[in-house]
Amino acid sequence: MRKTTHVAAGILLRANGSFLLGSRPAGKPYAGYWEFPGGKLESGESELDALKRELIEEMGVEIMSATPWIVQNFDYPHASVRLSFFRISNWKGEITAHEGQEFAWQTPGKLNVSPILPANGPILRGLALPDVMTISNVGELGETAFLEILAKKQPSWLILREPQLNTTQYRLLAEKVLHICKNQQTRLMLHNAAELALALGADGVHLSAHSLLKLAKRPALDWVGASTHNAAELGAASALSLDYALLGHISPTPSHPDAAPLGWNSLGSLLKQGWPLPVYALGGMKHSDLATAMQHGAHGIALMRAAWT
The missing domain is CATH 3.20.20.70 (Aldolase class I)
Structure with a gap:
């Protein structure tokens, strides 16, 4: 049985319902695929603490308000992951690509970027639901x-x-x-x-x-x-x-x-x-x-x- 890698991912949401996706940088598995920003938990970190650290490192954003959402387990050829998603309604700082990635704001049901990282597919559907x-x-x-x-x-x-x-x-x-x-x-x-x-x-x-x-x-x-x-x-x-x-x-x-x-x-x-x-x-x-x-x-x-x- 493979070890499960725990990952925290953040869904940055604007008032109009649009959300942010980022592309995976060169050198990583699934390079060029689009996903929600985030990363692996380090030893002793909570999911939210890991997400706060990752967003500062990846894109220069400080989370001011976030709520837990859903958890997705997914088996990739290279790893088994458990993704804990948070919805982020308030953040501080200008979104900046620190790892050579691209960012794009998307509307539920009207994506204009691809391909999407496989584990993120069900998440996109959930974003079409009302509060x-x-x-x-x-x-x-x-x-x-x-x-x-x-x-x-x-x-x-x-x-x-x-x-x-x-x-x-x-x-x-x-x-x-x-x-x-x-x-x-x-x-x-x-x-x-x-x-x-x-x-x-x-x-x-x-x-x-x-x-x-x-x-x-x-x-x-x-x-x-x-x-x-x-x-x-x-x-x-x-x-x-x-x-x-x-x-x-x-x-x-x-x-x-x-x-x-x-x-x-x-x-x-x-x-x-x-x-x-x-x-x-x-x-x-x-x-x-x-x-x-x-x-x-x-x-x-x-x-x-x-x-x-």
């Missing part, structure tokens, strides 16, 4: 009010989860919601309805934890996510190469009045185990919880009631 994942609430708002608010608020992503509806009712609602979503470029995820998502042309499917654990392979849709509550379910989502997971519930919520919430500490402990997919904090979330969720390693927050007020 806030929105969940429908027709059950409490009523269909007419919900559709009106949906057209007004125009969320970037929507999970259509309405367990009170039967199959026929859900399809009729999905058709109406999809029409609105296509007009305003909202990605629509149908809940536990992969075949319907394919038939209607929705963007993907969101799975309940129960449905997730019954699957042997990933549904054949562009985007697939799942709800999770523990490490076993996060492991199942990872094994199927899902695009994201919701984890909860984190705070008290009327949806689960008799169940104890996980709390922020448990969320942080679970995410510190390292998962190869973005994870959202779910349950009792408010817009003001976004920064706290990110500090604990979450990609963002999932909102239901708070999304529509």
Whole structure:
């Protein structure tokens, strides 16, 4: 069994969502390939300490604010690596190529540099996800009010989860919601309805934890996510190469009045185990919880009631 090399990588993010890639310099494996800046951990270093050192050495940048994100394990012909990624929202210093590399700002889904280092492929997909994942609430708002608010608020992503509806009712609602979503470029995820998502042309499917654990392979849709509550379910989502997971519930919520919430500490402990997919904090979330969720390693927050007020 080969020794695993631990690497810290940083995703520098600008306010418009663009991110920085750098080319690997001559003399290194995969020279000329594009990757996120970073490097190997030295003895006794934490991932964040290593990243801070590497960015100063490589590009003259001092990290002022960074949050842990996802962990990717990858086997190259020359090495096995465990990459711990951080999102960097604030830094000091002018980006300068200290090792003869090139740098280029990129937009999610619209790369104009290549080739990309193989381990970075799944990371690029995760960067297309929003910080806030929105969940429908027709059950409490009523269909007419919900559709009106949906057209007004125009969320970037929507999970259509309405367990009170039967199959026929859900399809009729999905058709109406999809029409609105296509007009305003909202990605629509149908809940536990992969075949319907394919038939209607929705963007993907969101799975309940129960449905997730019954699957042997990933549904054949562009985007697939799942709800999770523990490490076993996060492991199942990872094994199927899902695009994201919701984890909860984190705070008290009327949806689960008799169940104890996980709390922020448990969320942080679970995410510190390292998962190869973005994870959202779910349950009792408010817009003001976004920064706290990110500090604990979450990609963002999932909102239901708070999304529509």
